[in-house]
Amino acid sequence: MALSKEERILEFVLKNAVRGDPDSVVDTIDRYCSSKEWAMNVGNEKGLILDKIVKETNPSVLVELGTYCGYSAVRIGRLLKPDARFFTLEVNPKFADVARQMLEFAGLKDKVQILEGATYDIIPQLKKKYEVDTLDFVFVDHWKDQYKPDTLLLENCNLLRKGSVILADNVIVPGAPDFLKYVRTCGKYDCTNYLSHLEYMNEDDALEKAVFRG
Numbered sequence: 001m002a003l004s005k006e007e008r009i010l011e012f013v014l015k016n017a018v019r020g021d022p023d024s025v026v027d028t029i030d031r032y033c034s035s036k037e038w039a040m041n042v043g044n045e046k047g048l049i050l051d052k053i054v055k056e057t058n059p060s061v062l063v064e065l066g067t068y069c070g071y072s073a074v075r076i077g078r079l080l081k082p083d084a085r086f087f088t089l090e091v092n093p094k095f096a097d098v099a100r101q102m103l104e105f106a107g108l109k110d111k112v113q114i115l116e117g118a119t120y121d122i123i124p125q126l127k128k129k130y131e132v133d134t135l136d137f138v139f140v141d142h143w144k145d146q147y148k149p150d151t152l153l154l155e156n157c158n159l160l161r162k163g164s165v166i167l168a169d170n171v172i173v174p175g176a177p178d179f180l181k182y183v184r185t186c187g188k189y190d191c192t193n194y195l196s197h198l199e200y201m202n203e204d205d206a207l208e209k210a211v212f213r214g
């Protein structure tokens with residue numbers, strides 16, 4: 001059976017990156033996806049904005065919605081303090097398998113927990129099953145029509161507290177208009193837009209930061 005694009009990315013990393021070096025894994029994925037095959041990683045331009053916001057937040061408990069190949073899980077995981085708890089949610093078993101190997105190669109296996117399943121099934125389990133109280137940081141990068149319902153679910157599961165940071169990718173392309181309208185007009189968030197470009201392309205895209213007012 002031929003390799004999937006995600007498996008080709010992983011193979012390129014296993015061959016060309018340095019085991020245990022998250023920065024080399026990130027750079028190697030970016031090199032592959034900018035020169036050989038486009039893929040929906042957050043990429044380096046938006047990735048540098050993500051890095052800055054993660055460093056400013058210095059989160060202890062965080063969740064990522066949409067793991068894909070694990071690019072942003074490696075990017076975020078490499079910045080976390082030793083006792084941080086980081087869950088990344090992935091519904092596609094093939095993506096989860098590639099991401100598991102990517103994180104292991106990067107040396108972040110014990111820092112990042114991949115939870116397989118749909119966000120709407122897992123988010124309600126975070127408190128009891130995964131012993132989460134509230135979340136310091138949420139990176140939203142999954143199905144764009146799920147951004148708003150899952151934000152509401154995070155609120156209703158009491159997983160957000162005053163100052164919880166939600167950072168959403170792709171609010172221009174592919175876009176998440178209902179999410180953007182909600183966080184900007186519901187009165188519960190302080191929002192900031194970070195204009196950038198779609199990964200590996202010249203097309204405009206942006207990240208939206210929404211800080212929960214509590």
Ligand SMILES: Cc1cc(-c2n[nH]c(CCNC(=O)c3cc(-c4ccc(F)cc4)cc(O)c3O)n2)ccn1
Nearest residue numbers: 040066067068089090091117118119141142143174
């Ligand atoms: C737990 C759970 C997890 C998921 C889940 N896991 N992984 C994903 C991937 C989602 N990401 C995207 O679709 C996406 C698309 C584009 C894009 C595509 C084509 C274009 F032409 C232009 C831009 C760019 C991006 O940056 C994206 O992130 N969803 C889904 C549900 N539940």
Ligand SMILES: [Mg+2]
Nearest residue numbers: 042141169170
């Ligand atoms: Mg994205």
